[in-house]
Amino acid sequence: xxxxxxxxxxxxxxxxxxxxxxxxxxxxxxxxxxxxxxxxxxxxxxxxxxxxxxxxxxxxxxxxxxxxxxxxxxxxxxxxxxxxxxxxxxxxxxxxxxxxxxxxxxxxxxxxxxxxxxxxxxxxxxxxxxxxxxxxxxxxxxxxxxxxxxxxxxxxxxxxxxxxxxxxxxxxxxxxxxxxxxxxxxxxxxxxxxxxxxxxxxxxxxxxxxxxxxxxxxxxxxxxxxxxxxxxxxxxxxxxxxxxxxxxxxxxxxxxxxxxxxxxxxx
Amino acid sequence: xxxxxxxxxxxxxxxxxxxxxxxxxxxxxxxxxxxxxxxxxxxxxxxxxxxxxxxxxxxxxxxxxxxxxxxxxxxxxxxxxxxxxxxxxxxxxxxxxxxxxxxxxxxxxxxxxxxxxxxxxxxxxxxxxxxxxxxxxxxxxxxxxxxxxxxxxxxxxxxxxxxxxxxxxxxxxxxxxxxxxxxxxxxxxxxxxxxxxxxxxxxxxxxxxxxxxxxxxxxxxxxxxxxxxxxxxxxxxxxxxxxxxxxxxxxxxxxxxxxxxxxxxxxxxxxxxxxxxxxxxxxxxxxxxxxxxxxxxxxxxxxxxxxxxxxxxxxxxxxxxxxxxxxxxxxxxxxxxxxxxxxxxxxxxxxxxxxxxxxxxxxxxxxxxxxxxxxxxxxxxxxxxxxxxxxxxxxxxxxxxxxxxxxxxxxxxxxxxxxxxxxxxxxxxxxxxxxxxxxxxxxxxxxxxxxxxxxxxxxxxxxxxxxxxxxx
Numbered sequence: 001x002x003x004x005x006x007x008x009x010x011x012x013x014x015x016x017x018x019x020x021x022x023x024x025x026x027x028x029x030x031x032x033x034x035x036x037x038x039x040x041x042x043x044x045x046x047x048x049x050x051x052x053x054x055x056x057x058x059x060x061x062x063x064x065x066x067x068x069x070x071x072x073x074x075x076x077x078x079x080x081x082x083x084x085x086x087x088x089x090x091x092x093x094x095x096x097x098x099x100x101x102x103x104x105x106x107x108x109x110x111x112x113x114x115x116x117x118x119x120x121x122x123x124x125x126x127x128x129x130x131x132x133x134x135x136x137x138x139x140x141x142x143x144x145x146x147x148x149x150x151x152x153x154x155x156x157x158x159x160x161x162x163x164x165x166x167x168x169x170x171x172x173x174x175x176x177x178x179x180x181x182x183x184x185x186x187x188x189x190x191x192x193x194x195x196x197x198x199x200x201x202x203x204x205x206x207x208x209x210x211x212x213x214x215x216x217x218x219x220x221x222x223x224x225x226x227x228x229x230x231x232x233x234x235x236x237x238x239x240x241x242x243x244x245x246x247x248x249x250x251x252x253x254x255x256x257x258x259x260x261x262x263x264x265x266x267x
Numbered sequence: 268x269x270x271x272x273x274x275x276x277x278x279x280x281x282x283x284x285x286x287x288x289x290x291x292x293x294x295x296x297x298x299x300x301x302x303x304x305x306x307x308x309x310x311x312x313x314x315x316x317x318x319x320x321x322x323x324x325x326x327x328x329x330x331x332x333x334x335x336x337x338x339x340x341x342x343x344x345x346x347x348x349x350x351x352x353x354x355x356x357x358x359x360x361x362x363x364x365x366x367x368x369x370x371x372x373x374x375x376x377x378x379x380x381x382x383x384x385x386x387x388x389x390x391x392x393x394x395x396x397x398x399x400x401x402x403x404x405x406x407x408x409x410x411x412x413x414x415x416x417x418x419x420x421x422x423x424x425x426x427x428x429x430x431x432x433x434x435x436x437x438x439x440x441x442x443x444x445x446x447x448x449x450x451x452x453x454x455x456x457x458x459x460x461x462x463x464x465x466x467x468x469x470x471x472x473x474x475x476x477x478x479x480x481x482x483x484x485x486x487x488x489x490x491x492x493x494x495x496x497x498x499x500x501x502x503x504x505x506x507x508x509x510x511x512x513x514x515x516x517x518x519x520x521x522x523x524x525x526x527x528x529x530x531x532x533x534x535x536x537x538x539x540x541x542x543x544x545x546x547x548x549x550x551x552x553x554x555x556x557x558x559x560x561x562x563x564x565x566x567x568x569x570x571x572x573x574x575x576x577x578x579x580x581x582x583x584x585x586x587x588x589x590x591x592x593x594x595x596x597x598x599x600x601x602x603x604x605x606x607x608x609x610x611x612x613x614x615x616x617x618x619x620x621x622x623x624x625x626x627x628x629x630x631x632x633x634x635x636x637x638x639x640x641x642x643x644x645x646x647x648x649x650x651x652x653x654x655x656x657x658x659x660x661x662x663x664x665x666x667x668x669x670x671x672x673x674x675x676x677x678x679x680x681x682x683x684x685x686x687x688x689x690x691x692x693x694x695x696x697x698x699x700x701x702x703x704x705x706x707x708x709x710x711x712x713x714x715x716x717x718x719x720x721x722x723x724x725x726x727x728x729x730x731x732x733x734x735x736x737x738x739x
Contacts, residue, residue, distance in 0.1 A: 012590045030397075034589050073589065189537065192494060192585035192592060195573040 001055040001118040001155075001177070003046045004109070005079065006102055006134070007039040009063050009070040013127040019235055026233065035070050038123025040190040042183035045153070046121050047078030047191070053155055056080045058109060058117075062090050062101045068206055076193035076201035083109055089211040089218040094226040095129075099137035101211075101221050106142065108214035118177040119160065124149050124184045135182035146180040147173050153181065270355055270729070271335045273313040281316055281358075284326045288317040288364070298344060299359050300352060306615055307349035307700040312339070312359035319364045321438065321446055321477035328475065329444030331358055331729055339731045340471040342383060342410030347616060348698035350417060350470045355732040355739060360475065362412050368392055369478070375452055376483045377435055382412025382476045389481075398483040401427035403519075404694065405601060412476045418468035420694035422519040422556075422600075425651030429694065431467045433482045439466060439474035442725040452480055465720065470696050471731040473724040487558035490518065491565050492587040492596045494540055495576045496549030500524060500634075503551035504627040506579035507650045510555070511623065513575045515568065519556040520651025521600055522630070525549055527607070527645050531599040534606035539599040544582045553581075553650070554600055562588075603647050604656075611643075613661040615673040617701075619684035620654040620693030632683045633657050640679070642672040654693030681708065697735045705735075 011017060011031040020027035035043075046057050059074040061067045062085040071082035085105050093101065110116055120142075122135035132148075139146035151170075152163040159176040165184055175181075193201070211218050219225050245260070247253040261267060281289045290296070291314050300309040318324050331338045337357030344351060353359050365381035368389065372378070376398070380389060386400075387407040393400050404414060404421035413419075415437070420429040436450035450456070450463035466473050497503035504522060525548075528540050540552055553576065559565040573584045587596040607614060621629050630646060633655070637644045643662055648655035659676050661669040681691060681704045691697065691704045706714050717736035721728070733739035 014590060014594060032590050034591050037591065040591075076586075189595065191541070192587055192596070195493075195569070195584040195586060198586050198588075 001049075001053065002115045003050065003055055003057045003119050003121065004106065004117040005039070005043045005046050005057060005059045005074070005121040006123075006138070007043065007059050007061050007070060007074055008036045008123075008126050008128075009033050009061065009067040010036045010126055010128040013037070019233060024233060033066065033070070035073060036123050036126045036128075038125055038127070038183060038185070040123075041185055042121040042123050042181075043074055043078055044188065044190040045150075045183055045186060046119070049119075049153065050078065055118075056115075058083065058113075060085065060102065060105050060109065062093070062098050062105070064091075071206050072201050072204065073193065075204045075206075076197040077191050081113075082204060082206045084206055084208050085210075085214070086208045087211045089216070089222050092223040092226065093221045094228040095131050095133035096137055096227050097221040097225050099134045099141055100225075101214075101216060102134070102138050103141040104211075104214040104216040105209055106138075108209055116178065118179075119153075120144075120178070120180045122180065122182045124182040132182070135180055139180035142178075142180070144178050144180060145175050146182070147175050148182045149184045150181045151184060151186045269335070270337050270357060270732075273336055273357065274334075277330065277334060277336070278314060280330055281314060281327060284330075285316050285318060285323050288319065290315040290317075299341065299361065302344050302346040302349060302351050302698075304347050304349060304616070304700065306613055307698070308352065308354075310352040310354050311356065312353040313356050315359045315361060317361045317364050321365075321440060324360060324440045324475055324477055325444045325446055327358065327360065327444075328440050328442060332443045332727055335727055335729065337729050337732045338475070340412070340416075340475045342413035342416075343385065343408055345406045345409040346413065346417065346696065346698065347618070348417075348692065348696040349700040350696050350698035350734060351413075351731075352699070354699050354734070357729075357732075362410060362476075365412075365477075366410075371396065371398075371483075372452065376485075377452055377480050378483055379478065379480045380411055382415075382479060383410050385410055386414060393483055394486060397486050399486045400433065400481060400483055402430045402433060405604060411479055411481070415467055415476060415479060416470050417694065417696035420649065420652070420654060422521065422597075422649065424649060424654075424694075425520050426516055426518045426558075427484075431464065434463065434467055434479065435482050436480045437463060437466065437476055438478035440477050441474050442727065442730050446477060450480075465724075468696070470698065470735050472721055472735050473730065475730070487518075488560050489562050489565055490556055490558040490593065491562075491569055492554065492556045492593050493569060493572060493576075494585040494587065494596055495553040495555070496541065496544050496582045496585075497551050497553070497580060498547050498549065498582055499580055500551040501627065501631065502580035503553060504630050504650070506553060506576050506581070507626055508624045509575050509579055510572060511651075513571060515557070515572055515575070517555045517572075517651055518558045519554070520649070521554045521647065522551065522626070522650035523554065523600065523603075523647045524551045527603060527647050528552060528599055530610055530645070531602045531606040534609050535598060535602055537598075539595060541585070547582050549582060554596060555651070556593075600647075607645055607658050607660065611660040611662050613666070613669065614658050615677060616656060616658045616695075617677050617680055617691075617704075618648075618654060618656050618693050618695045619680060619689050619691060620652070621684050621687045621689030623651070623653045625687040625689065626650055626653055626655070629655060629683060629687055629689070633680060636676050636679055640672050640676040642669070642676055644676065649693070652693070653689070677704075684708075699733050699738075702735070702738055 059079040125132040164171040337355040339353040341351040362383040365383040403423040404419040643660040
């Protein structure tokens with residue numbers, strides 16, 4: 001199968017991010033960049049699928065020049081080819097603008113490679129803005145089926161059998177291809193690249209795609225095309241430590257909790 | 268040595284010195300009776316004082332010296348050799364409230380801290396300023412006072428050395444309550460005996476640390492970790508000296524067998540290292556980190572390292588060059604101690620250190636003891652600096668049998684380390700648990716000299732009695 005994995009380069013989410021007081025925006029200058037964790041899971045799932053059933057994996061990212069490093073890293077852990085949608089018109093796109101750019105990139109890459117993608121993998125969300133919208137919007141724009149929050153997939157007649165995680169358990173969903181799947185954390189982690197795969201990835205050519213190359217309407221992307229405007233970025237209020245109430249018996253504990261709430265005029 | 272008991276009058280005086288922070292009897296937290304190795308016994312202090320300033324330490328010491336009351340200083344209690352438990356009772360001075368980072372001197376790359384600052388706190392604070400405190404012991408929630416008192420080492424000792432190298436000066440309270448400064452904020456010294464270096468690693472037996480000035484270095488810009496699986500354990504250990512012989516300077520170089528990796532993965536509930544690589548089952552791994560100013564500078568280094576390990580029979584070389592992969596790669600190693608503790612009812616340990624080229628011989632011997640003595644042994648360690656942590660596990664053995672076998676196994680390990688030109692402890696210290704082994708290893712003359720030094724600093728032998736260089 002032909003597989004596309006959409007990835008985003010994001011700030012390292014294991015470090016504390018603060019706001020730059022002068023710009024009012026997150027201070028990211030000294031923060032390392034990594035592949036969005038859920039995109040990493042998506043690529044690992046795609047790679048395992050490829051290893052079991054054959055196929056090719058292409059990765060694509062809408063991002064700045066620096067995102068080329070992330071794409072190269074993807075090529076060292078399973079991707080066969082990579083494209084970077086790199087155009088000033090895409091800067092500061094909202095989720096719709098990004099999904100639109102991706103849809104255009106899909107058509108452009110398909111035409112260039114002479115293939116049709118059977119499965120388009122996205123992470124279920126990014127760890128920076130956590131909107132969970134790009135995958136579903138991409139499927140809508142392309143008018144193909146989608147299954148969100150998947151943790152496993154296998155080939156099935158006419159498409160795929162997909163295991164979707166829900167709050168209660170799982171749904172087993174049959175879906176026709178081509179389709180979009182968004183991936184949540186499966187039971188495994190992404191693999192490490194090897195020295196050999198890193199060296200091979202260094203030689204991979206990663207072509208740029210511009211808005212003009214893919215025939216995109218620049219007015220639908222970037223800040224100008226954004227349907228969602230960022231009014232203000234602020235740090236969430238720090239939560240104060242809670243009060244632990246533990247009395248001898250459950251009844252006493254409940255009575256004390258009720259009394260405390262009554263004193264605090266909660267009711 | 269005949270010590271006096273702590274009287275109610277003395278306790279009242281302590282309460283005047285440290286109001287609200289003096290504890291006796293049932294109010295003493297049980298944690299203060301031991302360190303992280305309860306197998307070496309629990310000892311009740313007569314009184315615990317959570318000191319908040321050097322003036323309080325000085326006043327307490329003066330009183331205790333005049334009244335012949337033993338005093339044991341204690342940080343976070345994360346030691347592994349019975350260093351802080353008060354074997355003679357008396358006063359336990361807890362320094363964890365003295366936890367302020369006092370100042371940075373960015374022109375001289377130093378930081379001045381109170382002794383109760385946690386290693387993790389300093390590491391995070393220094394990182395925010397683009398600086399690195401190089402010592403990196405596995406226990407990140409130890410106090411810096413404790414780290415200095417044991418000359419703690421850690422993962423990065425291979426390249427950067429141990430805590431000792433980073434102590435520029437310190438302020439200490441002597442047994443009589445006088446406060447003096449040792450060392451200075453200078454890069455070199457040829458100014459008489461180094462009292463500073465005597466106190467470093469002295470486990471609270473010579474003086475109580477009240478303030479530390481520590482050296483920092485610029486944070487390396489890039490780091491890459493390599494996970495190197497081997498099918499053959501001997502080949503894996505044998506690769507360690509070859510890495511150094513190739514002129515490579517890893518920041519960290521750890522050796523681990525697959526069993527202990529599995530143990531840690533079970534504890535963490537996640538797979539960290541691949542168990543089968545290219546269809547070959549890995550039996551042992553090297554985990555190494557290189558640092559440098561740029562990835563371009565690091566690339567030829569990790570390529571060279573890969574060449575070396577492939578020549579020695581590595582199955583593959585896995586690269587952790589992003590923050591998430593590095594954190595994952597080290598998560599298993601950082602959980603070894605907790606994983607071993609979780610897997611057994613009781614354990615004993617040793618952290619012998621041998622010349623780097625003797626590591627293969629030592630580990631091979633340690634592994635042979637499992638069958639010879641009939642006790643489960645797990646080892647891991649800082650292969651890069653010759654320091655191996657060996658744990659003997661009780662599991663389901665009856666306690667008496669475990670203690671007997673552990674003593675036999677540990678005795679043999681210490682003998683072997685001695686034979687290989689090694690020493691009793693690389694970084695955990697001697698406390699009251701390793702004195703016999705130390706004496707056997709160093710001989711009477713060295714122990715007598717140590718005891719003589721102890722008597723000069725502490726004529727009444729009130730500071731942490733029965734530790735390091737003599738038994739009660």
